[in-house]
Amino acid sequence: MPRIRRRFLIDPTEVGVYHCINRCVRRSFLCGDDQISGKNFDHRRQWIQDRIGFLAGQFGLDVLGFAVMSNHLHVVVRNRPDVVQNWSDLEVARRWWNIFPKRRDKAGNPKEPTDVELQMIIVEPERFAEIRQRLSSVSWFMRCLVEPIARSANMEDLCSGRFWEGRYKCQPILDESALAACLAYVDLNPIRAGIAETPETSRFTSVYERIKALGHAVPDATVEANEPEHVGCRECPTTAHEAETEVTPEHTPQTPADWLSPFELSEATADAPVPYSRVSNKGCLPMPFAEYLQLLDWTGRELRNDKRGSIPSDLAPILERLQIGEEGWMQLIGQFRRLFRRAAGRPQSMQKEREQRACRLMQGIRHSRAVFV
Numbered sequence: 251m252p253r254i255r256r257r258f259l260i261d262p263t264e265v266g267v268y269h270c271i272n273r274c275v276r277r278s279f280l281c282g283d284d285q286i287s288g289k290n291f292d293h294r295r296q297w298i299q300d301r302i303g304f305l306a307g308q309f310g311l312d313v314l315g316f317a318v319m320s321n322h323l324h325v326v327v328r329n330r331p332d333v334v335q336n337w338s339d340l341e342v343a344r345r346w347w348n349i350f351p352k353r354r355d356k357a358g359n360p361k362e363p364t365d366v367e368l369q370m371i372i373v374e375p376e377r378f379a380e381i382r383q384r385l386s387s388v389s390w391f392m393r394c395l396v397e398p399i400a401r402s403a404n405m406e407d408l409c410s411g412r413f414w415e416g417r418y419k420c421q422p423i424l425d426e427s428a429l430a431a432c433l434a435y436v437d438l439n440p441i442r443a444g445i446a447e448t449p450e451t452s453r454f455t456s457v458y459e460r461i462k463a464l465g466h467a468v469p470d471a472t473v474e475a476n477e478p479e480h481v482g483c484r485e486c487p488t489t490a491h492e493a494e495t496e497v498t499p500e501h502t503p504q505t506p507a508d509w510l511s512p513f514e515l516s517e518a519t520a521d522a523p524v525p526y527s528r529v530s531n532k533g534c535l536p537m538p539f540a541e542y543l544q545l546l547d548w549t550g551r552e553l554r555n556d557k558r559g560s561i562p563s564d565l566a567p568i569l570e571r572l573q574i575g576e577e578g579w580m581q582l583i584g585q586f587r588r589l590f591r592r593a594a595g596r597p598q599s600m601q602k603e604r605e606q607r608a609c610r611l612m613q614g615i616r617h618s619r620a621v622f623v
Contacts, residue, residue, distance in 0.1 A: 256389060256420055259420055259422055259592075259593075260329070260388055260389070260420065260422070262329070262331060262383060262386065262387060263331055264331070265328065265329060265330060265331065265332060266328065266329055266422060266423075267314065267326065267327070267328045267422070267423040267429055268326070268327055268328075268329070268388050268420050268421065268422055268423065269324065269325075269326050269420070269421040269422075269423055269432050269436070269594070270324070270325045270326075270327065270388065270392055270418045270419065270420050270421075271322060271323070271324055271325075271418060271419045271421075271587075272322060272323055272392065272396055272414050272417075272418040272419070273321060273322040273414065273415050273416075274321045274322065274413065274414060274415065275411075275412045275413060275414060275415045276415065277321050277322070277415065278321060279291075279320045279321050280294070280320075280321065280403065280413065281294045281295050281298070281318065281319070281320050281321065282320030282321070283320075291403075292320075294399070294402075294403060295318040295453075295454045296454070297399055297402060298318045298323055298395070298399055298454075299316070299318055299454055301395055301398060301399060302316055302325065302395060302509075303509040303527070305349070305391060305394055305395060306509040306510070306527065306528050306529070307509055307526060307527040307528060308345045308348050308349050308385075309345075309349075309385055309386070309390075309391050309394075309529070310329070310330045310331065310333050310334035310337075310385045310386035310529050311327045311328060311329050311330060311386065311388065311391055311529060312327065312328040312330060312511040312528065312529055312530055312532060313325065313326070313327055313456075313509065313510055313511060313528070314326040314327065314328060314429070314433065314456070314510075314511050314534045315432075315433045315436045315437060315455075315456040315457075315510075315534075316436065316455065316456050317436045317437065317439040317440070317452075317454065317455045317456070318454040318455075319439055319440070319443065319454075320443075320445075324436040324439065325392075325395070326423070326429075326432060326433060326436060326456075327388060327391065328511070328532070329386050329387070329388055330386055330529050330530060330532075331383075331386040333386075333529055333530055334382060334383075334385050334386040335382070337382075337385075339372050339378070340368060340372075342371075342372075342378070342381060342382050342385060343363075343368040343369075343371040343372050343378075343381075344363065344368060345385060346371055346381050346385065347360065347363045347367065347368065347371065348360050349394055351363070352367065388420065392418045396413075396414050396418070399413065400412070400413035400414060421587075421590065421591075421592065421593060421594060422592075422593040422594070422603070423593075423594050423595065424593055424594060424595025424596070424599035424600060424602075424603055425595045425596055425599045426535055426536065426572070427572045427573050427574060427595070427596050427622060428590075428594040428595040428596065428599070429534065429535060430535055430537075430542070430572050430574075431572075431574070431579070431582040431583065431586060431594070432586060432594060433456070433534065433535070433542075434542075434545070434546055434549060434582075434583055435582070435583050435586040435587075436455070436456070437449060437452065437455050437456060437457040437546060438452075438546065438549060438550050438553065438583060439452075439455065440452040440453070440454075440455060441550040441553060442553055442584075448547065448550060449461065449543065449546050449547060449550060456507075456510055457543070457546060459507040459510060460507050460510065460513060460539060461543070462507065463507035463508075464539075508525050508527045508528065509525075509527040509528050510528070511528065511530075511531075511532060511533060511534055512531055512532070512533040512534070513533055513534050513535065513538075513539040513542065514533045514534070514535065514536070514537065514538055514539060515532070515533035515534065515535060515536045516533060519531050519533055520532060520533075536571075537568065537571070541568055544564070544565065544568075545565055545568055545569075548562060548565055549579070549580070549583055552580060553580075553583065553584065573596060573622050573623055574621065574622055574623065575621070575623045577621075578620065578621030578622060578623065579621075581620075581621050582621050589614060589617040589618075589621070590613075590614040590617065590618070591613050591614060592612075592613050592614065593612075593614065594614065594618075595618065596618060596622045597615060597618045597619050597622060600612050600614065600615045600618050601615065
């Protein structure tokens with residue numbers, strides 16, 4: 251079945267949640283160990299994470315989750331055209347300059363723009379309206395994420411050609427139940443791949459960064475020694491925080507996960523001041539992070555065991571609120587991408603999506619009826 255065009259998947263004028271995936275060319279381990287040359291390229295995972303953090307502070311999108319694997323990456327984002335429309339012209343111009351600066355310092359970070367340079371971005375109304383729209387575009391976010399990584403990798407390898415096998419794959423997430431399953435699926439990628447035992451040791455994932463922000467992460471001594479550091483280049487700032495500090499030092503993030511969207515949906519969080527490192531304080535799910543972490547920890551252990559046990563009684567109410575059965579939850583986490591190719595959600599959400607798209611069939615709705623209760 252041909253892939254549906256993104257203009258039918260993403261409405262740039264509406265707030266939506268999207269699961270985006272991009273793979274390395276030929277699915278090679280271009281971010282891990284190269285068995286032919288014997289080189290290790292794990293430092294490129296840090297490039298990708300730093301780039302996501304930098305773009306989270308510039309684009310009008312909430313980063314809900316991410317995972318950087320050896321040969322592919324996952325990003326769960328929520329576009330926020332409603333927030334971007336409220337930005338002043340100078341704010342839009344400054345963010346666009348940070349993403350595509352005309353001048354950089356010796357480390358490759360954007361230099362502070364002059365008033366004239368900002369006015370040059372604003373001066374053409376039609377072009378400026380397009381720039382404002384691009385700042386909440388999922389496609390432009392992914393473009394600005396993967397292009398610099400490919401250029402830096404090719405420069406490091408002294409070669410040219412494709413680094414990514416093609417354009418990113420996009421999957422709309424239609425409701426909170428599907429979002430909970432999607433975030434767990436993304437956060438448990440290293441555990442399913444056998445490269446981590448627990449969520450708190452799953453480096454280069456959103457759950458690792460959230461745990462680290464709480465002060466519960468594994469000490470830095472457990473990080474591989476002699477891990478190559480990313481050297482800044484013209485296309486990719488050395489780190490997200492350094493890039494932001496260079497432009498606006500008064501907005502330095504307070505925690506490692508400050509650029510990630512808050513986890514819990516709550517009015518108290520939404521009313522708090524918004525850090526410069528992210529676009530809003532809107533959370534992900536109507537549950538505390540501790541509950542999600544408990545569910546994630548149990549799920550990770552079940553995925554790694556040969557024999558499944560029964561779900562603990564304290565976790566059952568969480569799945570009941572998400573309208574997912576125990577077997578349905580494990581099936582979702584193990585085969586999320588296979589069950590839902592185009593969009594993910596409860597049956598009623600997928601039926602509504604089918605009617606909006608005017609589709610005769612909605613791929614995945616049969617699986618949705620099977621896993622959601």
